[in-house]
Structures are given as structure tokens and as C-alpha cells.
Amino acid sequence: MNTTHDVFNQPDPLVDYNLFDGNRALQSALQLNAPSLDTAELSALGATLGSEAMQTHARLANAHTPELHSHDRFGRRIDQVEFHPSYHALMEVATGAGLHGTPFAASEQATCHAHTRRAAAFMMFTETEPSMLCPISMTYAVTPALRTNPAIYADWAPQLTRRAYDPALKLWRNKPGVTMGMGMTEKQGGSDVRANTTRAEPEGTDAWGQRFSVTGHKWFFSAPMCDAFLILAQTSSGLSCLFLPRVLQDGSLNAIRIQRLKDKLGNKANASSEVEFHGATAWLVGEEGRGIPQILEMGTMTRLDCALGTSGLMRQALSIALNHTSQRQAFGKRLIDQPLMRNVLADLALESEAATALSMRLARAFDRQADAHERVMARLLTPIAKFWICKRGSHFAQEAMECLGGNGYVEEGGQGVMARIYREMPLNSIWEGAGNIMAIDLLRALRKADAAAALAHELAPARGAHPALDRLAAALPTRVEAMATEIEARRLAQDVALAVQAALLAQSAPAEVFSAFCESRIGGNWGHAFGTLAAQTDFDTILTRAQPR
Ligand SMILES: Cc1cc2nc3c(=O)[nH]c(=O)nc-3n(C[C@H](O)[C@H](O)[C@H](O)COP(=O)(O)OP(=O)(O)OC[C@H]3O[C@@H](n4cnc5c(N)ncnc54)[C@H](O)[C@@H]3O)c2cc1C
Numbered sequence: 001m002n003t004t005h006d007v008f009n010q011p012d013p014l015v016d017y018n019l020f021d022g023n024r025a026l027q028s029a030l031q032l033n034a035p036s037l038d039t040a041e042l043s044a045l046g047a048t049l050g051s052e053a054m055q056t057h058a059r060l061a062n063a064h065t066p067e068l069h070s071h072d073r074f075g076r077r078i079d080q081v082e083f084h085p086s087y088h089a090l091m092e093v094a095t096g097a098g099l100h101g102t103p104f105a106a107s108e109q110a111t112c113h114a115h116t117r118r119a120a121a122f123m124m125f126t127e128t129e130p131s132m133l134c135p136i137s138m139t140y141a142v143t144p145a146l147r148t149n150p151a152i153y154a155d156w157a158p159q160l161t162r163r164a165y166d167p168a169l170k171l172w173r174n175k176p177g178v179t180m181g182m183g184m185t186e187k188q189g190g191s192d193v194r195a196n197t198t199r200a201e202p203e204g205t206d207a208w209g210q211r212f213s214v215t216g217h218k219w220f221f222s223a224p225m226c227d228a229f230l231i232l233a234q235t236s237s238g239l240s241c242l243f244l245p246r247v248l249q250d251g252s253l254n255a256i257r258i259q260r261l262k263d264k265l266g267n268k269a270n271a272s273s274e275v276e277f278h279g280a281t282a283w284l285v286g287e288e289g290r291g292i293p294q295i296l297e298m299g300t301m302t303r304l305d306c307a308l309g310t311s312g313l314m315r316q317a318l319s320i321a322l323n324h325t326s327q328r329q330a331f332g333k334r335l336i337d338q339p340l341m342r343n344v345l346a347d348l349a350l351e352s353e354a355a356t357a358l359s360m361r362l363a364r365a366f367d368r369q370a371d372a373h374e375r376v377m378a379r380l381l382t383p384i385a386k387f388w389i390c391k392r393g394s395h396f397a398q399e400a401m402e403c404l405g406g407n408g409y410v411e412e413g414g415q416g417v418m419a420r421i422y423r424e425m426p427l428n429s430i431w432e433g434a435g436n437i438m439a440i441d442l443l444r445a446l447r448k449a450d451a452a453a454a455l456a457h458e459l460a461p462a463r464g465a466h467p468a469l470d471r472l473a474a475a476l477p478t479r480v481e482a483m484a485t486e487i488e489a490r491r492l493a494q495d496v497a498l499a500v501q502a503a504l505l506a507q508s509a510p511a512e513v514f515s516a517f518c519e520s521r522i523g524g525n526w527g528h529a530f531g532t533l534a535a536q537t538d539f540d541t542i543l544t545r546a547q548p549r
Helices: 024-033 040-049 052-063 085-096 114-128 133-141 150-161 291-325 339-367 372-402 405-409 414-430 435-446 451-462 467-482 489-508 511-522 539-546
Strands: 067-071 077-082 180-183 199-206 209-221 228-235 238-245 256-261 273-285
Touching: 024 114, 024 339, 024 489, 024 539, 040 114, 052 085, 052 114, 052 414, 067 256, 077 256, 085 114, 085 133, 114 133, 114 291, 114 339, 133 180, 133 291, 180 209, 180 291, 209 228, 209 238, 228 273, 228 291, 238 291, 291 339, 291 372, 291 414, 291 539, 339 372, 339 489, 339 511, 339 539, 372 405, 372 414, 372 435, 372 451, 372 489, 405 414, 435 451, 435 489, 451 467, 451 489, 467 489, 467 511, 489 511, 511 539
Parallel strands: 180 228, 199 228
Antiparallel strands: 067 077, 199 209, 209 273, 228 238, 238 273, 256 273
């Protein structure tokens, strides 16, 4: 072997670091939203999630993608998906950290911060690997909707909330923990679920209430190995929400046929599928004919997770970019010391911190649903956070990738994670209600009687902190009133999001971060690409705060 060169000026990968201890934006958001929360568990989880072992699991779970086995070798239908052991290892950690239904356990509810704690942990887990958070998120989100069938909820709640994972396809009562998914989207309609054609015929009543036989299909059915699903189907009273278990009481498989797995841009470790129901057995959840509002109770909480997930991915991309540019030299200096690179990194850091602040604020609303203001905030901030944070994600990932130069675009090895982040980013914006649907939903929410006053109350702590924010906040109520059609709904969603983000940063971030955010995003002293902050920005403070170690 002839050696042609030494390898130098390539960075050490960002590994074996604590995702919580190094994330000052997340710590500040927790101080604002859950000041009495003991963060020791989050810090321990941060160390686990930043370890090389977890990064390896994430890589393997994505490299060895799930495989569908529709039949056994004798021709019998089995409809099973086989995952790499690393997928299961990650699911163990996610359920062990209580990222699924745990916040709804009575013991957790007593802490007052169950959803906020879980949100911080969820965000950090996304930095390690987001794919398996799809079933984890759906298992978290299902409780508010499922409670409206008290008999099923009483049976399933212990396994939904317990910090346990059992991937086996077997009867729920024989498992320590269970997972749940959802099925709304059909070929002919996703956003417009009223177009669903799946039919549900009544079969009688039993201990779980009204039972139906379901025939039809779902075009996107992520996580088909979940133990049960909430689905929409047409009964004689209209679109209804049904509980559809994978395994029936006698131990037989329910008639859910997995047709194929989707070949997706990213999110590779998650087995998104297409399914058909051939007279599958399901039970009514909520009122017959009121399926859409019923299942949207689940959708609201998965939308929270889209915002949290994108905030986590932003933080991960920023951390990798900071790690790289702190070591790589060009033109006689570390990249992070080059003035224009400082501008790019600081701009990304502002975006990341604002995303963290908004998504953690939204999580707090779910901890305080007894409070009228927090109920309005959950309604308003869900579409705002889902729309704006997820919309910013892809742009953010591209710029963070560019900080690594050519290495950023390469798939293999540790740094290849940037390519994974980039491919993952658009997903949170599309699923659970794409951008336009969120903007229209916000408009609907803002037009409710109590919305304008609640928004003003939310922005009040930052009144007088920055003139541009004051101007924006003052104009919002008139803009909502004047908006005759939804043609400017995205613009409104963007501006409400920026106002709320700024108001949160005023309360939780250093003054330098707050003022740079307001100057650029609200005051107009900014360009159309990242890296266009004004020269007088305090880059040192912003970058020191953002460093992951
Ligand atoms: C990887 C992946 C996994 C998924 N997993 C699941 C799952 O487990 N369960 C499930 O039920 N679904 C799942 N989905 C489906 C997802 O929720 C839908 O794709 C999404 O809601 C959009 O629906 P659609 O694809 O039918 O697009 P459409 O509804 O056709 O929308 C297309 C575009 O039109 C826009 N649009 C729609 N209506 C309007 C309007 N009135 N005004 C302006 N613009 C409008 C939308 O914003 C979107 O940009 C998954 C999707 C993906 C990509």
C-alpha cells in the first residue's frame, strides 16, 4: 500500500455528547414553561441519546429498512413487517423515556409538567432518529380521542401509558406495552377526508360498544405493526371514528391486509404502508357520524409532535454545522471565525431557538387544559407551530448542510446524517395536515370570539420590548378582521408565528438573541436567505449560546 497523503483538516464527528446539557435554548424554554421541573431525567436521556451506540442504531435502522412479509412460505397471509434489531432498540429507549402515552398516566398527571417534560425528551430523541417517533407520536396522541370509548380506554390505558415495548403481534392483554396508529388518508382524499369511501357495517354490540365490519382501504397507514388504530369509515350516519385492533380477542389476526410498503424520500426506518380492510372488526369511538372532530383530537397532538420534531431536527443540524465549522479551516481560519460563516450560523441559531421556544410553549398548553387561556392557546398555537416551524425546516436543513461543504451532501458515515435530516425535513410539513391546511385552520381558529383577546394576552409580556414587534402585534387583530378570503392565510400564519416566537424569546432568551430575531424577522433588516443578519448583530453571544458542547 502506498500512502499518498495524510488526512487532516477534517473534523471529529459530533458524538458522545449530552443533547440536553448542551442545549441552552431548550433549557431556557423549560425554565419559562415548566420552572419547577426536575431536569435530571432529561439530562440522563440527553447523554444516552448523544451516545455513539444510539447514533449507530439510528444509522442501521435507516440502512436496513423494514421488510413486508405478506404471506408465510405456505401461502397463508401473515401481514407482518420485519424491522432491523436497531429499530427495536430505539423503540425500547423511546418507550422507556415515556415518549408515547406516559404523560396520560395518573402518576404523571400529578407532576403538572408531564407533557412539557415529554416534549423536551421527544425533541431530543428526534435529534437521534425521527422515524420510529411516528408510532410513538400516534400512541401519545390517541388518548384524548380514545377516552370517548370508556370501555376500550379502561382496558388499553395501562399498556398505552406504561414505559414498556413489546414488538410481538399478539393480544393486547398479553403485552406489557402497546402502540397505536391512525388511518384517515385514502387514495382519493387526504386533506379532504370527507371523500373517504371505506364502509363500516354494524355487527352488534359487546363490552366495547357498537361493533362494525369494515371494508375499504387506506393509502397511507404508517406503522402497520401497531397494536391498534383509529380509523375513519362511513357508517349509515356518516364518517365515523373506529378503533381497529390488529389482533382480535380470540388471538386471530384482524382482516387488515398490508398491500405494500411505501418507497419514501426519507423516514426510511418507519414502515409506512398501504392497506386494505376485508371485513375487519372495529368498534365505534365517540359519536357515530362525528368521526372527523373525533379523530382530529388525535391529529392535534400529532401536530404538536411535528413542530417538536422539526425543532429537534433543526437543533441537530445546527449542532453538526457548529461542530464542523469549529474544526474545519479554510483561507487561514476556522470556518466559524470567517465573518460570513458567522452570519449564517448565527442566523440558523436564531431560527432554531425560536422554533424550540414556540414548540415548547405549545406543549405547556397541553399541561394546563383546565385553564381557559391555555385551551385557546392549544387551539391557536397548534396550526401556527405546525405551519411555520415545519415550513422553515427544509430551508434550514439545506443551509446547515452547506456549512459542511461537500461532506454535507455525502450519505455515508457519521456526517451522512445531514443527508438524512434533509430528506426527513419536508415530511413534518406534509403529514398531519399540509401547510395550506394549517394556515386555513389557523384562520378558522383566529375568527373565534375569544381568539384575538387571547393572542393579545399571550403577546403582552413583550409589549414595549421592541418597536417592530409592537407594530406587528398591534396590526394583527385588524388583519384578521379584514381577511375576507383565505388567500393571505399563509402570510397571516407566518406573522402570527413570528410575533409569538418573538414574545417568547423576550421572556426566555438573552437580549442579544431577542433583538437580533426582531430586527431580522420582524423589523425587515434581513434578506431572503440565511446569513443576511445585519453587521451590528451580536454574533459572539448568539454563537457561544448555540454551541452543543
Ligand atoms: C410518510 C407519510 C406517512 C403518512 N402516514 C399517514 C398515516 O399513518 N395515516 C394517515 O391517515 N395519513 C398518513 N399520511 C398522509 C398525510 O397525512 C397526507 O398525505 C396529507 O394529509 C396530505 O393529504 P394528501 O396526500 O391526500 O394530499 P391532498 O389532500 O391532495 O393535498 C395536496 C396539496 O393540496 C393542498 N390543499 C388541499 N386542500 C386545499 C385547500 N382547500 N386549499 C388550498 N390548498 C389545499 C394541501 O395543503 C397539499 O399541499 C402520511 C403521509 C406520508 C408522506
